[in-house]
Amino acid sequence: MDAAPAPAPAEPARYRLEPEVSVVIGRVAMREERGPPGFGESPDDPVVRVPVLQLDAPIEVEDGATTRRVDALQLAGSGASGLAPGCRRVRGTLFPAETGHHYTEVLIQVADSAPSDACTRANDDAASCLAGDFGAAWPAFRDALARRDCAALVAHARLPLAAPGLLDDDPVQTLDRAALLAACPAWLDADAGLPRDWRPLADYAASPDSAAPDWRIAPGVDDQARIGALEFARESGCWRWTAYYRQ
DSSP, rough: OOOOOOOOOOOOOOETTTTTTTEEEEEEEEEEESTTTTSSSOOOEEEEEEEEEEEEEEEOOOOTTTTEEEEEEEEEEEGGGTOSSSEEEEEEEEEEEESTTOOOEEEEEEEEEEEOOOHHHHHOOOOOOSSHHHHHHHHHHHHHHHHHHHHHHOOOOOOOOEEEESEEEEEEEEOOOHHHHHHHHHHHHOOOOOOOSOBBHHHTTTSSSGGSOOOOOOOOOSSEEETTOOOEEETTTTEEEEOOOOO
């Protein structure tokens, strides 16, 4: 008997920008950013703590003739103050990023919110949080890189993930979950971005050289890490892959 065809993936829910009221579900987390995006993000920039709703599933947001696919929404307005991390149902109006202090492509002006149990169990699994200092979290990232396990890497990514170029005037790409899964295999075969001879990222991760790398971006900075082309940050106690510098 022929096997039944696999079900088609569900289409993302579709929303519209203000003034419509939208209801979304996801996990509240605090991101730590250094200065407005695109302005250099120097270790000397002040740290900005930004409340973000990491959506349980991507959504599509209509903006006139344009449709944006987003995985995360920065929380804005007085309704965003003091929200505890965790799964929440948020009601509010969606609006596009307009200033350097808007860190996601689309934001939500929070009218009200409530705890929810509708997030996937994968997001509630404590094992999905890579806690501690980066030295404790790196082995899990290293193992996923060496195994070429893009799904595991994306599970620990902050979405959308930033992909700057090597030059200051190179455009910064932002990738949602689907785009990141598509780009990841080629990145694993690209140069690791280390100050040495050309070497594929996956090969570096599988070598003894990657066991205890120098990850600090500056003395005394413990909440951010960079290893070659990869950048990480600790958010709400968990380490996330936040950027890939295109080689």
